[in-house]
Amino acid sequence: MKKIIFALIITTLISANSFAQEKMIWHTDINEALEIAVKENKKVMLFFTGSDWCGWCIKLQNEVFKTSDFEKWSNDLVLVELDFPRRTPQDETIKAQNRQIQAMFKVRGYPSVYFVNPEKMPDGKMNLNSLGKTGYVRGGASKWLEVADNIVKKTI
Template identity: 40%
Template sequence: MKTLILLVSIFTFSFAGAQETKLDWLTDLDKAQKIAKKESKPILMYFTGSDWCGPCKMLKKDFFNSEKFVEQSQNLILVMVDIPRRRDLLTKEQMQYNIQLMGKYNKRGLFPTVLQLDSKGKIKNTINSYSGSPELYFDFVDKML
């Protein structure tokens, strides 16, 4: 009986720990800039087409969902700008806001695009496209930190 209780406890605590590694993506750049300034952290802005962009889906799986990025992200303010084709995935207001951000930060409309911004919204570095190897993205983030 003690063994069963021990196993259940280990499973419960392991599961609780796994939930804590969830990435904290913001969708409001103004809010992100305020936090970045207060915490002295760079902003990582990610442009994705969550429901249609194959390379975006691969990048999410290979890079953003990796333990290494979850660890790196503790020193970043994360902003996701989604431009889905399905209009029911975002509110109308969020979609309009995301399109405005795209007009300023992703004029060429490339997906995926990841940018490093300072707390004032100035672009410091950019990387786009994804070919299946996350190492370039890990290096990109390492240089931010």
């Protein structure tokens, strides 16, 4: 009987953890993310990172993006990770896409976080109206979210 109860508790914990992880989705395909944002009338957060070598990127991930405060705050955004790893293999299509977007936004340093409001044009092309950018902000999640919130709440 104890084994059954233990198994149920473990299964419940695993299920709850899986559910929590599924709530916050980081897209890697920019076109898919933009389509979702337009369809759901959401703004987009573009996170330019060097996930396996950039210390400030890892610090931003741990101090802000992996917190429940960020998870709640980001519900009205579509999140896009544009990664530039040095050791981790990456699909060539994603690599080319990320380089193209990096050039478009003239990103020179990491981490860089841009907020855009996508607009689908009558010809089918996507216009990205820039709201602003930030990077690592000292002070943890609350300070970073304060800066980001001021950017996201801007009107075009």
